[in-house]
Every structure is written in C-alpha cells, then in structure tokens.
Amino acid sequence: MYLQKLSLTDYRNYSLAEITFHPGVNLLYGGNAQGKTNLLEAVELLSSGKAFRAARDAEAVRFGADHARLRGEINCGSRSREIDITIPREGKKIIRIDKSPAAAQSLAGKLPCVLFTPEHLNLIKSGPAERRKLINSILCQLRPRYSALLTQYNRTVVQKTAILRQAEERSDMLQVLEDYNRRMAEIGAELIRFRAAFVRILAKAAPRLHAEISGGEELSVAYETVSAVDDPSAESEVLKNQLYSRLCALRAAEIAARACLSGPHRDDLLITVDGREARQYASQGQCRTAAVALKLASRHIMEKELGVIPLLLLDDILSELDARRQDYVLNRIDRGQIFITGCEDEAARRLRAGRIFEISAGTVAGRRDFGRMG
C-alpha cells in the first residue's frame, strides 16, 4: 500500500499541485518556508482527517481562498482507493472515500501513517499531553471505535468544564453535572481498556529497540491512569465504577477548581531508563533514544495489526540525530513508503530507490529519481 498521487488546491501555500510519489523513499527538499512540512501535513491529513499543525482545520486553507481540497490516490496492490477532503474556511469539512461521503472515523486504517517530527524527540521530557498524543495517534488508526469514543469523551470534558465554571453561581447545574460524571466514567472506562491493551504491546516492543540503539540500556514503559483504577485491563463495569466513585469524591474540588480533575484526559506513560524515571533523570541522548524507540515500535505494532506497512513521515528528523541513531533509524525504516523533509543529504540517499522533489514557494520545482527504478 502506498500513496501514489496527491492533488492539492489552495492548501496552505500550495495553490495547485499534483504530485506523483515513489512507492519507496520520497525526499522533499528546499529552503525554509517553501512548503515541505505543509506537504507532509497534507499527506498525514489524508490519513487522520486532521491537519497536525493546525488548531482549527480552516488554518490550512490558503490565505485568501475559501476552501482547500486534497485528493489522494492510494495504491493497494490489486486495487486503488481515493480519499478526497474539502476544508471550507467556514463550516464542516467534507470527506469522501471512493467518492462516497464518509465520517472522519472511517479514515482509520485506510492510509496508515506514523509521523515523526523534532517535537517528538522531546516526547519524554515534555508534558503528559504529548505522550497521550502518541497513544491516541496510533489507536485512532487501529481502532475506529476508539477514535469515536475519544471524540465523545473530549467533547464531554469541554462541556463539563463549561458547567463547572458556572456551578458556583447556578445550583440548577449540579444535576447536569451528575449526568456528565456518569458519562465520563462510562466512556472513560472504555478508553482506559483500549489504552491498557496498547501500552502492554508497546511495553514489549519498545525496550527491544531501545536496547539495540543504546547498546544495552533497559527501557520500561507503563500506563498511568486515574489513581482509583487498580487494574486498567479490568472489565469496563469495574473501571466505570472506580472512575465514577473518584468523580463523586472530587465533586467539591472540581467545582472549586472549575476544572475536570480526574479521568483519562490526564493519563500518562511512565517511562524509565535503567530503572529511573526518564523524565527526571535521563540525559538528552537517552531521552532521544527512547523517543526513537517508541516511534519505531509504534510503526511495528501498526504493521503487525494492519498487515500493511504504515507510511513513515519524517519531518526534519534526520538532521536532529547523531550518526549512530541516524544509522539505526535508516536501517530500521528501509521498508514501506517514506517521506523525508529537509535534507537531500547522503544519509537519506543511503536508503533504497526513491524520488527527490525540490520544493519552492508552494510548487514542486523539480523532481528526479535516484537508485534503482521503482
């Protein structure tokens, strides 16, 4: 499976572009602010339905245009598939898969992608939100139901927060709060079960990779959720009750804080290197190695689950790695379709055959193949 063709209309700084990609390595190079990351973002958007750099979809619409359109042609061996997304400046985006209207969740697994940016290298030292994003980005692609639950849960947190902000002045809101607590416990229980199952697999795959890159350091990964939950893999009903009791116990504190204080929206991963919490004690290099291991392990898990190799999108990542880690990444990723921005350098060209695109001011100014013809 690979992305064969991408057409963009009024997407970021691209007015009109039609690009035919290589099934192997695609190097996007050019000066700063020419549109390399924008192109990568467009590819990822076909996979997730969301622009990874935008807070709101409309930010991706080219300045002055009233809508953006992306069309991707995916080669799935014996057949092809088309994903077509229109993003209006105002209103909801429209997604079509093979010309039929589809919900964003239906994109799950259609064009699986793993994105790796320099921010991900800070995964270990950054706040829990970044680690939750890692879990969410993979689970949303593997489990459409998870993606739907996560959307519902996040919406519930936003609505409950709005209620908590008024609860002190309006006592009639308190009954509504009760309904929200039940709902959060119910959806939260399901999210926790999905996450527990995923982290169990991640905790097996990532340490192996980490030991190989670091020459024997021991990485461990564990799922940290609401303290009232003693076994995150327990039955939904058990989890639901534990979450609900915790929310009831925190009721007054939540009203005082005007915030949702407990639930999987505060989950984290506990990562240790050689037995010590990495966030506090690991060196910059150890953290980067752990981040690389977690990312590559995620791709490996997706490949096993889906039976196809996910696209790998590397935004400026190689130049951020030292020679040893660069070598490791290049050796480990030399399969499937890969997009690399930022460098036309020898490192990337050590990979098998591919195509180089020169990106200039929102256009593909040049293109040539290298290595074996693919």
Ligand SMILES: Nc1ncnc2c1ncn2[C@@H]1O[C@H](COP(=O)(O)OP(=O)(O)OP(=O)(O)O)[C@@H](O)[C@H]1O
């Ligand atoms: N909605 C938009 N409409 C038009 N242009 C936009 C829009 N959003 C971003 N841009 C512009 O796109 C340009 C290219 O951005 P991009 O991040 O893709 O550059 P890049 O080639 O990856 O650069 P760098 O090497 O610095 O990472 C930026 O100058 C930015 O102002």
Ligand SMILES: [Mg+2]
């Ligand atoms: Mg960039």
